[in-house]
Amino acid sequence: MTISGFIYLFCNSLLGRGEMLAGPANLISRRVEGPQRGNLMFKLCLRVRRGPSVSHLGRAHTFRPIALAGRPLFEYPRPRKDTSLRLARRAPPRAPCPAPRPSEPRSAARDSHCGRRNIMDLRLAGRRALVTGAGKGIGRSTVKALHAAGARVVAVSRTQADLDSLVRECPGTETVCVDLADWEATEQALRGVGPVDLLVNNAAVAFLQPFLEVTKEAYDMSFNVNLRAVIQVSQIVARGLIARGAPGVIVNVSSQASQRGLTNHSVYCSTKGALDILTKVMAVELGPHKIRVNAVNPTVVMTPMGQAAWSDPQKAKAMLDRIPLGRFAEMENVVDTILFLLSDHSSMTTGSTVPVDGGFLAT
16 A cells, blocks of 8 residues: 555544644645535645645645644635725825914814824813913913913912013913912902813922021921912812802822922922822812812923022932933923813823823832
C-alpha cells in the first residue's frame, strides 16, 4: 500500500463523524456534503502558508487560516461584507467657518469646528456671571473670556482704575468696587447685585513670610480675603439661586499650594488648603439645590502676584524642576479650565479640585 493510500484510510477512520484533526504543522480535514458518509474531501498540509486552494473531483475549495483555540486551522471563507451602504452614509464635508461680522461678538459656537482657540460651545451666552479679583491676572482674563462667550459679567475689584480700563476693553461689563476684606462693605456692595448664575471666587492675596516671622496682620488679611470673602460672596449668590429655584455654578480659584508645603508660604498654603475643603463642603450642602461647586488648582502663573513670588530665577528653577512639563502655567490654561467648570460640559462634576499644574501634584 502506498503512503497516500495509508493516509486516506487513516483519515477516514479518524474523521468518520465529520471532525477535524489539526496539529502544529499539519492539517487533515474532511467535509460531509450530505447526510451520507461519503463525498469526502481531505488534504494533508505539511507546510502552512497563505490559504491553500485545493481542487478535488473538479471542484475548487479555498481555505483560510484562523487562530488555534480549539478550532481548526482552516475554514471555508465567509462572504465579504457589503460596505457600499456604509460608504454611502458618510457625513458630508463640513462647511467652512463663516467670517464673523464686524459688529458680531466672536462666539465659541461659531468656532466649534475651526482651528481657533474656542473649540466647543460653552453655552454661557445670556448667563450672568460674577468674578471677584477681576482687576488683574486670572480674574481679568476670566472676565474677558466670559464676555467673549456672550455672558453678562459683574466684575468685582478693590481698584477702580482697573475696573475702568476693563470696561473699556469689555463694554457692557458691570463693576463693583469694594475691598472684600471688609465684611460690612462687601455685604452692602453686593446686596443689590441682582441674580447671578455663575460665580468665580478669584480674589486672593499672598504674604510671603517665614513661619517664625508670620504676623497677625498678614494672617488676618490672608484669611479674610482668601477664605472668609469666599464664604460671604458665595452665601449671597447661593441664597439668590435657591430663592429663584435656579441651578448655578461656583468655581473657587485655589492653588497647588493647598496640597504641598512651600517655603515662606505657611499662611498662603493654609488658606488654600482650607479653601479646598470648603469647596467640598459647599458641594455637599449646595448639591441638592442644583448648585455645583468646584476648585481649580493652578501651579505658578505669571500674574503680577505670581511674578512677585517667583521672580527669583533660582527659586523659579527649583519649582520648575518639580513640574514634569517643565514650565509654569499661562493664564489661558487656567481660564479654559474655569470656563469648562462653569459650563454644562462639566454638569456631573462637583466637589472636585482640578489641578492645572503641569503634573506638579503627581510628583
